[in-house]
Amino acid sequence: MADQTKRLDSNVVGNFYVDATCINCDTCRQLAPTSFEEVGGFSAVTQQPTDEGHTHQAYQALLACPVGSIGTEHSDKLRMQGAMASFPLHLEGGVSYCGFNSEKSFGANSFFIEHPDGNWLVDSPRYIKQLVETFERKGGIARIFLTHKDDVADAEKYAAHFGAKRMIHQADVDAAPDAEWIIEGGDSIQVTPQFQIIPVPGHTAGSMALLYKNRFLFTGDHLWWDSAQKMLGAPQRLVWRKRVLVESIQKLIDYRFEWVLAGHGDRTRLPADEMRAQLQALVERRQPAT
Template identity: 50%
Template sequence: MAKRLETNVPGDFYVNTNCIDCDQCRQIAPASFSAVRGMSAVTTQPRDEQERRLAQYALLSCPTGAIGSESNDGLQEAMSDFPLLVDENIYFNGFTAKNSYGASSYLLVHPEGNWLIDSPRYLPQLVEKFEAMGGIRYIFLTHQDDVADAARYAEKFGAERIIHEWELQAQPGAEHVIHGTEAVEWSPEFRIIPQPGHTRGHLVLLYQGRYLFTGDHLAWDRDTQDLDAFEDFCWYSWAEQGRSMQRLAEESFEWVLPGHGDRKQLPAAEMQARMAQLVQRMEVPS
């Protein structure tokens, strides 16, 4: 039986011992949740309706059910808000999966068919929302860690999954397999870029030259207030990840939309400058 952590302040919302420190709640509701002793905790109870709604989004998005509330008032309404708008036609799905360690996934609504980037938990509520928003044509899988319930969504919507050959063991029935390390011009708006490092077959997706879906390759670090990659969570090759980042730094984009870590929008020129600085910090071997 999960227990309420002593690190929570008294009040309605709390984190229990099921927490796996995935960081989702701190991304969604940073005014209420903080990192304490290797887990998350409620360090400030919501002070208004907006903060309460964000705390409810965090509760619903937690992959392990580690967030509780003494009152469920408004929780159904909060659930109906998902997926949450990020920018223009891009949405954050919430409802993260334990087997992807709470990774963020996204829905990209497009007139030629919607894209699911990585996968949330399979939930009837999300299925209904996805149906109402036009279904799913493609499921883009950045790498093997974050496939979650992609196969179930693919079966439900008849969607076509895209994954790299070196990650195929995680989704052996995938309909489209990317090979090698050269970028693929999927269509005029979609560019698939292999970025080996975190895993051997990691992919990122660049949409409209503005939005970069980065999986676990690249994220915004709220502590340093800068772009970052995570050497402690690099499962294949840090040197290779650095070389991949060097190639990625030549691309132009404004948004970083990661699986783990914070999202960030910057002017393209500033993003490129920060990418160049990140490559320097990673000490990429020649």
């Protein structure tokens, strides 16, 4: 629950505000970019929503905020319920963004994939009733793909409730030591004809990406879309090995996909050839100077 007494001065006057407990995870700016901006190391409401669509987005941001730093002076129960019911937020082709980001993963995004052979969760949102019931209605969760050790959050609770198999790489297994499937080595694994696991060490030793239908690439913290610069980005700090990170980005050039769905950082969809050009440009920017 946000606290009006901690309301940041950087907020404009009006109903929505961010308080000083914000951890600057970027979730609200991805969901409601017309209302929220980064100001001085925190998010702030720099433009109050004035129409129905932007108000809905601001309520979605309020609910997705991992630490409850977004508040309203006057809560609108109906709009709050509408925003609650909008999660998981469908993106395309049965792939949804879960919302309800967890503080345990520093507010990382997580995703839900509906598939006739069993649904997948990619990383984990907070374990909350609304999501559990929605996943139940959609047929449960068969597999939980953990991109790396930082974004495990409440995966154990979802696995226990749904009898799902968690997958994590051996090098990051400390974050989920009792995971049901430990991935080893650096080779890609074709799990089913439509799902492929691609180890992408760099940010952590056990980082992995998941390629679905040669169209959606779930990247954890290996790769994201930088909407300010309009280019792909990759971690500059908190990197296990920089050279290995660049090699792992280079490896992805051999795959075809249109979507990048990141744990931290924005998601995007580009034509596959443009995505490949973006990857090549990122590799060139990140090659060490000779």
